[in-house]
Amino acid sequence: MRMKTYRAANSTAAFAKVKADLGEDAVILSNTTVTDNGTKCCEIVAAVDSTPTVSSSSQQTGLQTKAEVVEDALQNTVGWQQEWSQIKGQIMQLMKPQMDPAQLTPKQNLAMQYMEREEVNDKVLAKIFCDLRSDKNRSIVTVLDTLLGTKKFSAKNMTKTFHAFAGPGGSGKTSTLVRLALKEKKENPKARICLATADGGRGKGRLILKHYAELSGLAFREIITREDFLHLKKEANQFDRIFIDLPGLSGTTTLEEWGALYGFSGSEDLEYHLVLNPYYSQVQFEKFLEKYKSEQLASVIWTKLDEACTFGSILNMAFASGLPVSALSYGSGLKNSLAPATNEMIWRLLFMRKLPGGDIQQ
Structure with a gap:
């Protein structure tokens, strides 16, 4: 086994060094803060097995066991995943000509055209078409309600103590966190x-959080190492809610990997919320789903709605992830610029371009 020590300004940077040097199979032996x-x-101490392990039965017989065959297959999934993605794309291309507008009513056709203009993707359009075709009297809104769920971000619905906000850099995680905290403090001053x-300890997000914590009489903590989070868990009984601003994850680092490094993974009293904007490309959304995949992922929060040109991505993401939308954010101010999500809000946004605050998005 090969063991090495890595130092960096923070755990994320140190973990990146480990991954670049030792690869995906590296085992983290310790994660501490040093001077x-x-x-x-x-400082992270990591190790990796320098020689591949071969079972004695394989050496003697030259044949793989069932477990070894499965392991090899799982380690070589990239190729067939790409092939399956291409096959699904070809299937969708074959299905699209079969989506005969004559099978729908004029009103249903108009709704389908509108969905396509809003950049709802082919998979979702095919599902909508099939549901509408089966019932000529069915409204498109009733179909959409089966594809997208909402769960208002509130103390009643979100009962965990720890709420960590994940997402790409620039998606609005920090401002969303502050808006939710101020809203909850206003509704419940105690x-x-x-x-x-x-x-x-880097970036202006830290300064923003500290500033608003001081102004609003909220507590403020920094999580630089795994030990910092463990300490925060020990004092969690002092708080009703703990909102955590996560960094944008660089390279191929996933939320699960990052969470395991910091001790977030498996915490029963913690859930993640994915913060996104509607104007990323379809390819980017697919990458985000892989990067931020986690059993602790509880909802999607959509931000910067006032800057978007189309809103079909909200429906696309709900269909692909199965996650409910918990909040909608719009505008540059911290007050009156965030609303707990409802289906009606999203349909008004999608069909009327009406923001939750009542303004019409041009």
């Missing part, structure tokens, strides 16, 4: 709320 030339940094940052 180097008077500056605190993260609520004990803590704002926490896990960006490794």
